[in-house]
Amino acid sequence: MRILILGGDGYLGWPTAMRFSQGGHEVHVADNYFRRRAHDEAGTDTLTPIGPDLPTRAAAWREVTGREIGVTEGDLVEWDVVERLFRDFRPDAVVHYGEQPSAPYSMKSREHAVWTQTNNVVNTLNVLFAIRDLAPDCHLVKLGTMGEYGTPNIDIEEGFIEITHKGRSDTLPFPKLPGSLYHLSKVHDSHNIHFACRIWGIRATDLNQGVVYGIETEETALDPRLATRFDYDDVFGTALNRFCVQAVIGHPLTVYGRGGQTRGYLNIVDTLRCVELAVETPAEQGEMRVFNQFTEQFSVVELAEIVQKAGIEHGLDVEVTPIDNPRVEAEEHYYHATHRKLLDLGLEPHLLSETLVESMFATIEQHRERIVLDHILPRDRWRS
């Protein structure tokens, strides 16, 4: 298959590209290096060293495996970039990771909020119009987020819910309570994609993904030049990555507020498998499928405890300290989200274990001198 990976320079984009290339597919990646620029501006960086750009990464991939990955350096907000990608590459599937992915980034200021929503909504609209006009059979596999749902007081279903009301029923989009202006951009995308499926007959799979952890895949392990990024900073890092870095440097694990915030999590290896499963069994023409893409639920306190336990095993002295929550979110809440569809397609989960956390410690220790200490704690408060 001809598979286009948008955001192919990213934490998940690059490993996804290598996986499909290794599987014998024809792969093309596109990226505008937004995250690299945002890191440069903030004075932060990925902990794991990665190639300086996509051509260099693709050259290393060719050297190691003999396989080709095509590269476009460009911005998906510009229609001629998207048009050229679809005209020249004629994808059978497009895996769309190409968005501003950080909630704290979107909450920094009005400018960051407007930029995040404009960037994400417009580039997805461009992709939808490109599919409609240039590749109507192409299957859109779009990376959404479990954060679109927020934390309702009922079980979260996969995209749609059957509602019985005043004696009638209908299956309707699951109501959304997103928790940041970034998460809102994904909600906007989901509505736009659903419309495009209904009106234009586009086929799409919206992967409402949980928080991904881990950096090792079969392909990243082949050569250090094929590594993917590891973000632990206040803007692009995840709580688990931050905790692992804090454990290694002897800093208390900083839990935001009471720490009852519960979310879905999955291993990067499972992300790649989920995307593969989605691409291999495409949605029908006109269908918008939604998969809740995670394998386990944890609260922030539970994550901290796992890291603490693994740290002690590893000979580290690890404390857990709550700090004032910079976000505005429920710190204790009901959370139960369905995630059957990917299991039904054959996903075999790799669960979070202390062994995996210890392997993350090892990577962090290896690159310890690259840690930027003053960008681990939150800098922006979401309340006005």
Add this chain to the structure above:
Amino acid sequence: MRILILGGDGYLGWPTAMRFSQGGHEVHVADNYFRRRAHDEAGTDTLTPIGPDLPTRAAAWREVTGREIGVTEGDLVEWDVVERLFRDFRPDAVVHYGEQPSAPYSMKSREHAVWTQTNNVVNTLNVLFAIRDLAPDCHLVKLGTMGEYGTPNIDIEEGFIEITHKGRSDTLPFPKLPGSLYHLSKVHDSHNIHFACRIWGIRATDLNQGVVYGIETEETALDPRLATRFDYDDVFGTALNRFCVQAVIGHPLTVYGRGGQTRGYLNIVDTLRCVELAVETPAEQGEMRVFNQFTEQFSVVELAEIVQKAGIEHGLDVEVTPIDNPRVEAEEHYYHATHRKLLDLGLEPHLLSETLVESMFATIEQHRERIVLDHILPRDRWRS
């Protein structure tokens, strides 16, 4: 009260401004004349002559009533325009009509779609940040649309619905099935506003308005220079306006498809009253209220029949002809939408009658020479 009307040059914006001014409030209007420019580009125009710009309209208002309406000519997508409005005028309430209001316009092309969503989403984000940072007590009264809900197979509630699911319940945003890229922009706005209320404590009322008809209000009737616009063209016109024009010029009333498309409708006089009621009884800090703002439901065929009947009374020879539907929408469907909250606040509906339609005939006959014949039928098809 100090009331800021965004989109104050529009069909509803200008009459709303006059109403509040007449009521003794301090009123400021802002508009970027988007609709005038779009009409110029298309070669269409309002049937009723209106003043050439807001300063001229405000001068006529001053001459007729001795009252002042402040004017800003500017684009709400530009932050400094919005910032200056809020800093200088310090509104107690902002009535936000300032968006691209046409579904067919948004469906013309990728450029029109992207522009519509960017314009509408960004200017509402700007307003939310302005309230947060410059006028935290200001009540946002935002014009949404009944079209956000689409045509689900259950009763439509006012913004939120209590869902019982797997033994638990929660009151959640009503699921949205918007029918155009314009309607989607309003769905995006609603989600952004809800977030701003939840996270920043903003107070907002989202008026999910039906289709408005009529051009006469107490204030427009004072002087011909105070008239509001009447659009009947393929892009900005409504079905009822189109039917009235067709009846007058002896053209068959063109019903799109089977004509079972049912929507909520209300008289412009009731729109003004609803906005007044919302402003007079503001939402609580942190509350996002949603009112379904319409008084009656009609199918397109029913509207055509009302116009036909009124036409015959009026001595016109009126036929009804179905044409191929340029839109993609259910042409026969269940439709029952709750609209209690404004009635509970005291709204006394003015219902659609043949007398009102006949008064519209009279206005159309008066300006008959201004009718642009070749822009009545649809030019753009929504299916790809």
